Amino acid sequence: MADIVSFPKRGLVCVSGPDAATLLDGLLTHNVEGAGPEACVYTAMLTPQGKFLFELFITVPEVGTYWIDVSEPASFAKRLSLYRLRSKVTIEDKSEAFVVGAAWQTSALPSSAMSYPDPRNAQLPHRFIAPRADLALGDDAVAFQAYEQERLSLGVPDLGADLLVEKDFILEGLMDEMGGVDFHKGCYVGQEMTSRMKRRTTVKTKLCRVRFDGAAPEFETPILADGWEVGRMRSTGAGVGLALIRFDRAQKAISEGHELRAGDQAVQLDPLDWMVVPA
Incomplete structure (x- = not known):
């Protein structure tokens, strides 16, 4: 290597x-x-x-x-x-x-x-x-490719690759967990929404490590459970990737026995222990 x-x-x-x-x-x-x-x-x-x-x-x-x-x-x-x-x-x-x-x-x-x-x-x-x-x-x-496989195996987002510009929020990208936000500093552009999401715990959607067998699903492939969308695929490697998951929907589907699928591929949520999983 x-x-x-x-x-x-x-x-x-x-x-x-x-x-x-x-x-x-x-x-x-x-x-x-x-x-x-x-x-x-x-x-x-x-x-x-x-x-x-x-x-x-x-x-x-x-x-x-x-x-x-x-x-x-x-x-x-x-x-x-x-x-x-x-x-x-x-x-x-x-x-x-x-x-x-x-x-x-x-x-x-x-x-x-x-x-x-x-x-x-x-x-x-x-x-x-x-x-x-x-x-x-x-x-x-x-x-x-070797670096990306290591990053994804650790469940670490690359926000430039794993979030959509001008659409997604950094708290959805685990930036709070990774120490990228100071909630005690002075004003900055976008602070009001970021602070509100943190204060009101409204972050229901987050990037999460996922596992799968076989070919990697394409970027932005919808993740479905019983026909309902619960997330979207983002970066992928060999058998592992990151997906933007709506946790309340995904957890409800899993508790009801539904499988999560991205196209023809079954995927399993595998969050890291340092990640704050939405209730």
Whole structure:
């Protein structure tokens, strides 16, 4: 197996300047003060209605400079620029010059790389950011497939892959359980809906690890029980995947003896012990 893997849909956006922290803190679900060269702040950017936009991993290579590992970096940089107004901030998409990825063996990384534990789950490989010119990447498709299988086996969502942009909510994506939301920080875009969902415990639908035999169901395949939809498939690997499950409906169907099926495939719910399962 390869020692490192690059993430094909993720890139690096650099935000710097005297107003950088203030700008980011006013937009994201976590303050950025905890970020450092080897410490990551895991956070998200939302719509004003509280819907998911971007999942972010933020590190600080030097004071006043924030490196943001994000999917669709060009779209994120453009969205961030809309909020800049007169702030003294520079926003740069550096994805051409840098690689974002993960390392099973950090010793395989060049000295110019910055690596840190994945804040979502300590069992995942360390994430890294490294100059593209300093990396010798092998068969990345095989390495990425191995990484995805490990991620799915651990039941860890990749929100950029497992939530629908501007449709799903981050609490449905287990971001509370993974430490991606600070419910005590100041205001940010989308805070009102996120706080209301947490306070009123209205999160009935969540991503959940599922098991199946045979061919993996396609993305967004409806999961049915006795003809009623109880969820939708999201990312899949060999025999395991994540699905967005409406738990009250699914649990009622299971208690009545109905099988859950995604197309021709039977699926079984297999939630992790760290997940808060809706009652």
